[in-house]
Amino acid sequence: MHSLLILSRFARDYRALIDAAQLPELTITSIDDPAEATATAASFDLAFGEPALLRQLMPALSGLRWLQSTWAGVEPLLDPALRRDYILTNARGVFGAQMSEYVFAYLLAHERKLFERQASQAERRWDQTPPSRLRGKTLGLLGVGTIGAALARTARHFGMRVKGYTRASEDCADVDEYSHGPLTAGWGSDLDFLVSVMPATATTRHIVNDALLRTLPPRALFVNPGRGGVVDEAALAAALQEGRLAGAVLDVFETEPLPADHVFWRLPNVRITSHTAALSAPPDIAPIFVDNYRRLLRGEPLQYRVDFERGY
């Protein structure tokens, strides 16, 4: 018999979806406040929920064998002070489509001048400034996991060229050119768009730094729906203020919510999307738990296991 703790802002939704799956040998407790489980925490061998909430219970979850995160990013659970003697799995494979809609909404808005035309319309002006096109342009991807692969597929659909920067993998057929290791000085010089979908790890911290930003051409648009820590925000703000970049579309930041006095709010060529690029929707995420639970019962390896050292 397994004992599962669901700890999530959407605990009721997850409970209903997991109940509906009628999983065998499972008792379930579902709560949305960590304080409700402090007394009974030691009794759970399985946990499912948001890393930021579960982190608070980690010292008390002494019987934990497996934790399924509802998020892709599991940074709160990677603190070296926390135990690592359990299986941690994250959510993958479900964010690609959302991320693709997010990124290409802004790439297309940029080419088709959506905001400029809206300003013309406010003046009742018949504005025939020619639009530009994605076709033939070059997208640089920092990170080519399942999300990066989905972005590459959409880029290919629109006739773009894709350069992928990854730690090691090279298995996405929609990436035209791969790079690994230290970014060479010229890597960014032919990009029209730079999109970061890298996880936040010690290795990726501030990978979007002054040196990389200075290699981008002034026509380039930077899009970050990944993790805020990947970007040196002061260097990015300087590039935008000095006209060394066409603009930036930013979903994530080093501090969230973005402080009201942050310079990004005031720059005309920055679009802020307040960490909404890809949401963990219970109907997408619950099946990941259900599938992994069935694997657990069958004694098979779980999907999407996180390597604590690597950080994803």
Added chain:
Amino acid sequence: MHSLLILSRFARDYRALIDAAQLPELTITSIDDPAEATATAASFDLAFGEPALLRQLMPALSGLRWLQSTWAGVEPLLDPALRRDYILTNARGVFGAQMSEYVFAYLLAHERKLFERQASQAERRWDQTPPSRLRGKTLGLLGVGTIGAALARTARHFGMRVKGYTRASEDCADVDEYSHGPLTAGWGSDLDFLVSVMPATATTRHIVNDALLRTLPPRALFVNPGRGGVVDEAALAAALQEGRLAGAVLDVFETEPLPADHVFWRLPNVRITSHTAALSAPPDIAPIFVDNYRRLLRGEPLQYRVDFERGY
């Protein structure tokens, strides 16, 4: 020997591109003002250019055998008062990619709430209103020629369902469901988006009328990058003002430029794009002339011939 008149706003670009093709048995005159050719018009057996400009010379082009339009729409040449004893070919196959970027820029902007988030940003507000998604939504296409097929392919890429309304064709694999003949009362009732890419003909005039608009659900967005005459503008304005539609994205109108006092300028749920959805770019269009000229020399049928009766 053939004698070609290039009459276009982009006459110099077209001249350079056609010169570069080194076509045999061809003398070329290139002008951007019809008045420059009135005296010599009878000497040309071939013409290439914008229908609106060429129309003015039609009575004088007495030796014309073939006219290649730089536009898809050839309405100016379909006036029954004009001669029809020549081969008219239009530009096709080159607008699909541009139209797809245009339409999906606005579909994605709608789902991802680009304009709403921009308003939040102006207030420095961390706005986490959840976005919605194209995936799973239904697109209704009025017209499934080469442009409609390109839109259907992009819709399929984003996981949408596509309903196509056409005169007769059914050969696009990305359309899930075809309709022909009079539109049935329920046809529009399950649409999230209605996009018209129909040519302007006697049959398509005001096909987007009050009856069709009343079958659409209030969540639906109407997009018209096709032809203005297809829409009953008074009926559309009423639907938008009464909240029977989520909004409209309009590139073309019955009168262009859209008059400054037109109600569409003032409606908050209308986006006006001033006939820029798909532009005839010389590098895209010149190869159509070149290919057709080579067919002419070989005595083969020309591509993209317009049926004067059908109107496209």
